[in-house]
Amino acid sequence: MKTISVTIPCWSEEKSVRQMYDRLMKVFQEKLPQYDYEIIYVDDCSPDNTRAEIRKLCQEDKKVKAVFNARNFGFNRNVFATMQYGCGDATFLIFGDLQDPPEELPAFVKEWEAGHMVVVGQKVKSRESKIMYSLRTLYYHLIGKLSDSGQIQHFNGFGLYDRAFIDVMRQIEDPNPYLKGLVSEFGMGTKILQYEQAESNRGKSGFNFMKYYDVAMLGITSYTKILMRVATFLGALLGIVSICLAIFVLISKLLNWGAYPYGTAATLVGVFFIGAVQLFFMGILGEYVLSINTRSMKRPLVVVGEKINFESTEVRKGEGAI
Template identity: 40%
Template sequence: MKKITVVSSCFNEVENLEEFCRRVREAFEKLPEYEFDMIIADNCSSDGSRDLLRRLAAEDHRIKVILNAGNYGHIRSPYNALLQADGDAAVMICSDLQEPPELIPELVHRWEEGYRVVCAVKPQSRENPVMFRIRCFYYWLLDLFSELPQLHNFTGFGLYDRRFIEALRRYHEPYPYFRGLVSEIGFRRIEVPYVQERRKHGRTKNNFFTLYDMAMTGFVNHTKLPLRLAAFSGLILAFLSLLTAAGYLVYKLLYWDTFQLGLAPLVIGLFFFSAVQLIFIGVIGEYIGAIWTQVKNRPLAIEEEKINFDDEKEQTAQDK
């Protein structure tokens, strides 16, 4: 029997985890010809999620749990769990129930048709319509600037063949932009649409800073265009400044006694060029920050405890 590993992560999702596990099991009841297990990585939750995960793992040994020593965020923690999947294929899905586990059978059927990567995309969403439009604009902008075609309305929810997981392990990314890696690695791929649900319980852990971090990670990892725009903008603005200076000189020579330059053009020009410089210094800073992250080469996550893995991996940090 082929084995499918369902990979997820959580942070303070105690109200969703039990239903999430139940719905995953129900999804695989429609796939009796497959074995499955689950890997859930917890980011040091403080709401009782850890105790609940221990109980769920004790009741069902197919549920494997990684308890991280700290909160490593929604980028590093699920990626670390995905690299530990040992099935013939892995399904990445969020535990907040906005991505429906009921879609898993269709993802598996598409995989059996020969697609090594099956991406679940959300052309429609029941989330805040303003946020959904902003996200759509970001996907379009990244695709426009990226050196490789990028998937639109894709959050990482999907099924990935074992060969794709093996390719991921060769990248050694300490802070990956997973959606971009899906496009970069390749393999035969298909998109399956779904409607993203609203949250049933709890509140989203994303805020402006986490969304900005993810957006800039996508740009920095997959396009050099912002850096080149800085050079082009400098050349264009320098040329326009030269033309403006020449125009003022000619006008002053023709109307020496009546034309007064004044301070307004100088002040406006100074603030304009200062703003442009600060913007592109910030862009360069993002790229330098990405280099700094790569150079440090920190682990994706430090695992405090692992449950229902093999005996060697089940030791806790205290035991070591």
């Protein structure tokens, strides 16, 4: 009998922990009775009663397991660590706020059994605000154009991953991984299933502007080179224009020495324009340097504070222990 590991990254999900379990159990009992399962909740130091709710489930069902991080390590690191805890033939990654429907699992399993190592969900419609959805669409188009490898639009990690793919993920030594890019890069034979995303049970997103910015810049600095090359080309172009302008001004001044006044407005505009371009690309360069600095530290993804219902106390590569 094949085993499916359901891994669930959580943060402030006290309202949906029980609902997630009930809906998953219904799926396994009614539509996937031929598969064994394990359900693993991974809490990234929630400030509410999420851990208490998970503990109750672990006491009721030994196939429900829990991993509690020692502190909050952030969305990207926790999600990437979460998908590596399962020991099944395939790992189903679903987020704890129930925006992504667990009822899609049978469709994912069908495609997996058909030979696809990676089956991911792509949002075609979302209950979030139209402005946010439009901004996401714009970002995906942008990074799709800039990245070296194709990116899956409106994909957040929700999907079913074969054990072979998970083993590849365990070999990646990156303390700040970008899962969406890694799936696009290493997910050979990826199958995309479309679905409609529901509203978060949390009610309010745990992301603010800076967290969205961090995720966006992680994707850009991890999988694009073109911005730095644009800086090089633009710098060269501005240099050529400046030389031509300097030659023009010199000739004009020699021919019209006393009657060739130049106002300060044009000079100020030029200085501010060049300064703005320099500052913009210095910021981009800083993001790349910050990304390189973070990855060179070789830090563990997360530090695990407690595990429940795991038979082995072995800590997988990529996680710390206290």
